[in-house]
Amino acid sequence: MQQAPVQPSVIKRQPSAIYRVLGDRIFLAIVLLLALSIVALTLGLGYYLYLGGSQTINKEGFFGFLTGTTWDPALKLEFGIWPYVLGTIITSLSALVLSVPVALAAAIFTAEYAPRWLAGFINYLVDLMAAVPSVVYGIWGIFVLAPFLREAFYLPFFLWAAENAPWLSRYLGNPAGYGMFTGIVILSSMVIPFTAALSRDAINLVPAAQREGAYALGATRWEVMQTVILPYARGGIFAGAMLALGRALGETMAVAMVIGNGNILPYTLFGPASTMPAVIALELKEAVEDLHYSAIIGVGFYLFLIAFIVNSAASYLLNKLKVGSQRA
């Protein structure tokens, strides 16, 4: 390798006066502009969703549209999104409940117990799970998960209930395999990696001084985990769970493929239900009536509102849970 001779003129060259004076301001202006575009995008998104949905929202009323239980785009042109709102909230929260223990266990095992090669392998798989496209989960759901759940759980349970607890049958619904519970299972497997990855990072960030402090008190490994590591990492674990919840609320394709897409209130466990993202994806291309079209955009607006509320609540709680000054 030949080194270029140093050019004295390069060293001596001074930035121009205009550059010195304006450089900072131009830089600030660019950063400010780009940062403000986030504000514009968010507000604009909410506003235009409302605008698009306003025809139906005005007809049904702000709360009427939300709490109406009839979604009939064909005959009566009546639009109430409550079945979809409930479907979205029930599936997302249930998916969260199912996924957090698995994700947390994976995080604890890989961060604290597993030998390095095994931890690396599991972490790789967790990251891979997050990278698999939603529609691939959907195909797997249709061809593998739904038939498996039907044969292994729904049918036996349904038959058992029919004989021993007839009152239960009406809450179980049709055990076809494509319904709410299958949607919950597929959602929870899809959101595991988000909670797992954030929890793992949070556990790894617990200072060694904290662990040693607990070990020096005569704590066992599990006691160190319980008294020091998990409390210290709780902010990150919570953030991971909230990220998972956000993903679950907005997940569209895989859920639409297995949930059965019934436009009725989701009061049965196995029976068909639907979610807000699923109804948008499935009906938008079929909408002909203006009112139907507007109603679908209105669903988008309410989904936006739910995301806004969940996010605000999450960031408020996160601030309370976060281990503050990080001085320890």
Place this chain on the structure above:
Amino acid sequence: MNEFRPVANPESGHTEVMTLDPSLKARIEARQVTVWYGQKAGVKDVDMPIYANKVTALIGPSGCGKTTFLRALNRMHDLTPTARVTGEVLLDGVNVYAAGVDPVEVRRKIGMVFQKPNPFPTLSIYGNVVAGLKLVGIRKKSLLDEAVERSLSQAALWDEVKDRLHAPSMSLSGGQQQRLCIARALAVEPEVLLMDEPTSALDPISTQSIEDLLTDLKKHVTIAIVTHNMQQAGRVSDFTGYFLNGDLVEFGPTNLLFTTPKDKRTEAYITGRFG
């Protein structure tokens, strides 16, 4: 246990015999302790007593192995996969590295205070002090209250915090946090308290309050303190061990070691010619 142990120095080949009071009882006795990091020894063949109800200071330049040796005493190296300890550490005559000895039990008897204050940030002042007691299953409020007052008083923190025991531990100043950590270690009534440069992150006033504390504390517990500050070793300790490059060069009563060191290297260090 009341006999003198000669301090062997494997490098220079000569043996220092200190004239000690024969009535002293060694709470801990290190015999040929070597700590391996992979193929490299952090400390080599250290023989050293920690006398009961005395303060023993471990001094020496950075990287000399004094902290490594201290952490060998309560089996903290067990937590480092690459570290391995050979030799014996006798606590009241029982080797803590013997098969069948539970390191958790060892650490309950030999408490530790670290370089940087490390209170548990999610717990209150009270919660920090009782953390160790809760681990051993003590739940009764009257017992916990009693232990909190006793330990915080021993750590000279009680008067400052008695009206806000349930305040977050992170609301305390650095010096108070370190005294809280001392109280936390004392709450489980250890026999020995190991202190790893406990004042190096503190200001002079907090440092003094902790040094003052040690004189009272040694009535209850045996103390071993690592310090890079020779004045501190002189002020607080009864015995001093000087470490260099992983060897214990010299061990003896602090006043003798500082006034009439037997080894040239000790003399060089304490007169400030290096380190």
